[in-house]
Amino acid sequence: MSQKAIKLIECPRDAMQGIHDFIPTDLKAAYINLLLQVGFDTIDFGSFVSPKAIPQLTDTKEVLAQLDLSNTSSKLLAIVANLRGAENAMLFPEIDYVGFPFSISETFQQRNTNSTIQESLVTVEKMLELCDKNQKTAVVYLSMGFGNPYGDAYNTAIVEQWASELVKRGTKILSLSDTTGVSTPEKIKELMQLLLRSFPETEIGLHLHSTPETRKEKIEAAYHIGCRRFDSALKGFGGCPMAADDLTGNLATEELITYLQQQGETLKLNLDKWQEAMLLSSKVFQGM
Template sequence: MSKDKQRLYISNCPRDAMQGIKSFIKTPQKIDYLQSLLGVNFELLDCGSFVSPRIIPQMADTAQVLAALDKSKSSTKISVIIANRRGAELALQQKNVDFLGFPFSISETFQQKNTNATRLEGLERIEIIQDMMRGSGKNLLVYLSMAFGNRYGEDWSLDLLLNFVEKIVERGVYRFNVSDTVGVATPHQIQQVFLSLKKNFPKVHFGAHLHTIYNQWHEKIDAAYQGGCTHFDGAIHGFGGCPMADSPLMGNMPTEKLINYAQLHQLNHELNLAAFEGAFNNALTLFRGQSFAKWR
């Protein structure tokens, strides 16, 4: 891919960083942190979720947080995670929400663990949610979990991935984030997956949601970029990640590394770096003492 005047679109996932923290972060702290992130000019901000508070108690105040955010001076779009009809109903009531994120796993086991539904039921839920969203001005974003393999010994293949993407596209979804949920993907595999997705679905938007250890961030970003991906998720300082990853060193792709990649390869990112520095420092304060990947 020619990198002349190319843009790297960077999104940030504070929900992913916050949701695993056991001690409840006070609602005003969340609001202040997310408001600082809105000033950075990220493409998308994954702010919260409408799932059972018994499952993710940290996100129980998502509605209050969203209602307090001021988007008037930000171009950033806001997304929340939902996993069923009830979550979609709650998300659709929020004027600040632009995207509803639905997790769909290529692994049957993980789909059931994550959403209490089979993959077939997941496809049915996507249809229902799409119907609910008509005329709302909001869009569905599907997170393809375990998109590069899994830790359950279940078969994975590129054809399997493409088959499920086709089924979801047939249901009217045109935006996906392709997730290496447990950090199993090799750079070669990452590149081949994105090349194949772009070849088979040229009108569909695919972003990368990668997990990494400290010394693999560049090769993973570069593999996705060389595969034609220009949209990436990150989390400040790599906070968060999947607890099922084998390595305690595995975490989210650090947002600052995505910025570094753009700078190294002379790509436009259009982020407000002064605002990012402030948000970065806020994150270090907010998450101080929390247990994340050990290399951070």
């Protein structure tokens, strides 16, 4: 069992964002309200991005208005892709965390946020200032953190270089992201060890995408090297619609919970509410 408490970040936003048929706002809110009662550290619930880019999440404000935060310890996280999105997120005191996907692949940064890496660095600086002024915390995702399919330069030193640039600017939480599911247990150990050692004052998390067969070995590698912040989604739904592969979804939360319990971790989760969320998910993710 670890000394540091585990932080579980449940990601219904990531699970829903690539689904073609629009999920009714009431159903999204009902599902997230159940997740809020489970006891996760954070719920990654929505995003303030262009409706053209992610039409599924155009109702983030409306979903937020229906969330019951009176009886939950979970915090809310919303994703943004530019400064305008960050400014919108600041308008809602209920939101604790604002996330930004900072890709270390130039091609993917353009595809995902319509900006260069250097322009995105400026966006992060401004977002950090906004978060400070509005009592929020930024979560910066090192997107394409395990490589990219575009032939852009990639190696461990590049990951460390950009992590260093982000930490220097005041990033408190970095989440190493495997956007296309190419990570291996060896690479997870190597990169997590490097980041945990190089940036001891920074909270380092993992946002892994994976095929079902490789989920457990990735969870195991991350846990044993010292990762204590995990992003996942119920049943492994989701993935990145900007880097599509139908088989590559999120880590499945139920597998993560089972694994961590086997390691003797006390997760303090309401498993009855979790089961209710599992049942409702078949309505939310029909046809998946």
